[in-house]
Amino acid sequence: MSQEPSPFQLLPGAAASPVLLHVPHSSRVIPPRVRDGIVLDDAALEAELDHITDSHTAELASLAARFSATTPWRLVNGLSRLVVDPERFPDEREEMLASGMGAVYTSTTHQERLRPPGADPEPLLDRYFHPYARAMTAAVDERLAAAGRAVVIDVHSYPSAALPYELHGSGPRPPVCLGTDDFHTPPELRALAEAAFGGFGGTGLDSPFSGTYVPLKHYGADPRVGALMIEIRRDQYMSEPGGPAGPGLGALASALATLVDALTGG
Template sequence: MIFDIRPGDPASPVILHVPHASRELTAEARASIMLGDEELAEELDNLTDAHTAEIAARVPGVWEFRNRWSRLVVDPERFPDEREEMLAAGMGAVYTHGYAGRRLRSSDPDRDRRLIEEHFRPYARGMTDLVGERLAAAGRAIVVDVHSYPREALPYELHGDGPRPPICLGTDDFHTPTAIVAAAQAVFPGMLLNTPFAGCYVPLEYYRRNNMVQAVMIEIRRDCDPAVVGEQLTAFVKAIS
């Protein structure tokens, strides 16, 4: 299985999406990574979204969609058909380079296509299906994308020179209503919008097509207390549900 779903209240529209919490690698992914154990551990330390699984687990009543594997297998939030900045940096759907530009894998388009077919597409379909189920059950779906980031910018961050608040709220002008932003501002002290990361995750089937699919990204600075953030996230979810 590529992902795990924790069922929530049948009437809840909220899905906590936790894509980067795992450190686990498939045997094929580990074999393709050209690093020793210590170097690999360093990559995982920097690229795994620390505390996000723990924080999400503290929030009752919501649906949770969690990636079972590390983003070093496949990153489910890097759309493979897009020509984007992160692809140019070797961090597209299948990473060839790590957090500081270190080479992780050789270039192998056939391997990348296989990983995308075996991991990315089933993951995207699972998330799309869950969003559709919440739409049918609750009349709307709210994807809360849960990430974390370090106090100091990592080398791979292409826009990491701005403020790094305790909570960064990533928004989209089509999928993030002002009421969701206001609810976040009420429960997350010191929160800033779209710095150091911007945007939020919406399955492509719904992106810019259905505004009843709402979304926001919660980026948590890693020195924040997970218990406190869990309480804040619970209050936020209650306010938007």
């Protein structure tokens, strides 16, 4: 019997680096036991994966780690967000649940049914979501212990045209969107990101996606934990919706490495 793919990997960086690159949505892998609970046929599922996957972001983070003077740490999800979305919470706010995009999705990007009515999310949460959350919490704790601070940089992408599931898709869609948090994104962190990615036609704040990911243990409680979400518009580096990467990937990785080095230095 084939072994189920590893749910995630913590890839080590320099011992004293405070930076943790988090890549939660780059994979298309769905274990067979989870595929059995999805109502889409194979063609429809592949199309949905094209739209929902932040394609090539794991490669982007890998290149950035290679380009950085001090290697950051990376936590990379090995499974599709159609298994569970590790950046949601089990008690996700009502608007996300209403759109079918809680911790376990029930709807697609085009608001079609993904799972049967009344499907129990608890087995998926127990098997995949909670272990991931514990691993992320431990990774942040390890950076705090080693470096005295931690900076979580989420690496995401988003389509150039809004999809039906987006709750705030009518706002600006800049080449690079920076998602922030009032507590965990100090002005200095935002300024460093704006400088690093300023050569891509401009950055924007919290549109079309907002917020950051911080483990619940630290959220709103530990000012030593900084966080920023980087959402790269996909036409900057790949063929949409789910095509190959283009030459923009390397330039974006260099920009991310510039941010990593600035954060590591101060």
